[in-house]
Amino acid sequence: MTKDKILVARAIFPDILERLVEHFDVESNQDDAVWNKAHLIEKLQGKAGVFTTGGDQIDAEVLDACPDLRICANMAVGYNNFDIDAMSARGVLATNAPDVLTETTADFGFALLMATARRVAESEHYLRAGRWSRWAVDMFAGADIHGSTLGIIGMGRIGQGIAKRGALGFGMRVVYHNRSRLAAALEAECRATFVGKDELLATADHVMLVVPYSPATHHLIGASEIASMKPTATLVNIARGGIVDDAALAEALKAGRIAAAGLDVFEGEPKVHPALLDVPNVVLTPHIASASVPTRRAMVGLAADNLIGFLTRDAPLTPINLDAIGARRRAAR
Ligand code: 8YV
Numbered sequence: 001m002t003k004d005k006i007l008v009a010r011a012i013f014p015d016i017l018e019r020l021v022e023h024f025d026v027e028s029n030q031d032d033a034v035w036n037k038a039h040l041i042e043k044l045q046g047k048a049g050v051f052t053t054g055g056d057q058i059d060a061e062v063l064d065a066c067p068d069l070r071i072c073a074n075m076a077v078g079y080n081n082f083d084i085d086a087m088s089a090r091g092v093l094a095t096n097a098p099d100v101l102t103e104t105t106a107d108f109g110f111a112l113l114m115a116t117a118r119r120v121a122e123s124e125h126y127l128r129a130g131r132w133s134r135w136a137v138d139m140f141a142g143a144d145i146h147g148s149t150l151g152i153i154g155m156g157r158i159g160q161g162i163a164k165r166g167a168l169g170f171g172m173r174v175v176y177h178n179r180s181r182l183a184a185a186l187e188a189e190c191r192a193t194f195v196g197k198d199e200l201l202a203t204a205d206h207v208m209l210v211v212p213y214s215p216a217t218h219h220l221i222g223a224s225e226i227a228s229m230k231p232t233a234t235l236v237n238i239a240r241g242g243i244v245d246d247a248a249l250a251e252a253l254k255a256g257r258i259a260a261a262g263l264d265v266f267e268g269e270p271k272v273h274p275a276l277l278d279v280p281n282v283v284l285t286p287h288i289a290s291a292s293v294p295t296r297r298a299m300v301g302l303a304a305d306n307l308i309g310f311l312t313r314d315a316p317l318t319p320i321n322l323d324a325i326g327a328r329r330r331a332a333r
Pocket of ligand 1: 053076
């Protein structure tokens with residue numbers, strides 16, 4: 001029996017690549033070369049499946065140029081790099097990698113919050129630069145985490161993990177805003193109170209963004225939202241670039257409108273708005289919220305298992321648009 005051809009668009013763990021090789025005729029980008037769209041299209045010719053990361057765009061143009069493609073398996077929980085409607089319309093399955101990264105990403109939300117509010121990165125740079133000649137009472141004095149109010153925008157699985165850490169671990173008062181309110185039992189489990197976005201921004205000491213990116217959340221936090229936050233507040237974005245207006249944030253930080261920000265994601269990453277690089281009270285990390293070794297292995301493994309499950313048994317593990325694909329298949333019968 002001939003094996004389906006698949007493309008692994010980025011370098012992955014060799015043992016997981018081997019697992020894919022047992023099932024498929026695999027072409028992989030183990031050199032992790034940067035491919036533009038034309039190159040990706042060329043590599044996708046004749047491929048039934050593709051392993052992607054959040055940086056690989058699969059849109060109508062790619063799909064139309066690659067008619068053999070049946071599944072795109074993203075090793076990310078977010079999938080704003082996929083045009084799901086275009087995939088569904090062409091009968092291409094999309095899968096993502098939820099759950100396996102929830103706790104690791106929630107941990108990182110706190111790592112970034114604490115580094116930001118307690119000025120860890122800023123003070124470390126100061127020390128490394130040889131500028132520490134004398135201790136002072138107010139040296140790098142920041143904001144407290146314990147006992148403060150945490151405002152979470154986006155209360156999916158990761159948001160819930162952050163709420164529990166805040167309430168149970170740090171004695172924080174947790175407020176959240178989400179498209180829809182959580183069921184009462186889940187709200188109680190998270191010890192979180194549902195509020196409007198304006199109230200959250202006005203009352204939170206620390207605002208954490210964990211909302212998926214879509215046209216509706218583009219620049220959800222811009223100049224006027226930042227202006228409505230407490231001047232002592234911190235803003236943390238571990239969601240997606242584009243949810244915060246980075247230029248407006250840099251401006252607000254420079255003007256001292258809020259105390260500090262922690263950003264793991266950026267508009268147009270891996271480019272970072274140059275104004276952010278000049279601001280001392282911002283902690284910048286290169287999209288690593290899910291980057292623990294076990295979690296990255298689990299994400300890659302889940303994307304691989306989605307390819308294997310779908311192409312060998314018609315049983316993907318974490319499909320996004322299975323219903324749309326199924327309806328299309330039924331209509332074609
Ligand atoms: C990924 C992420 O590391 O899962 C997501 O949505 O943003 C990150 O955890 C990144 O997108 C690589 O695929």
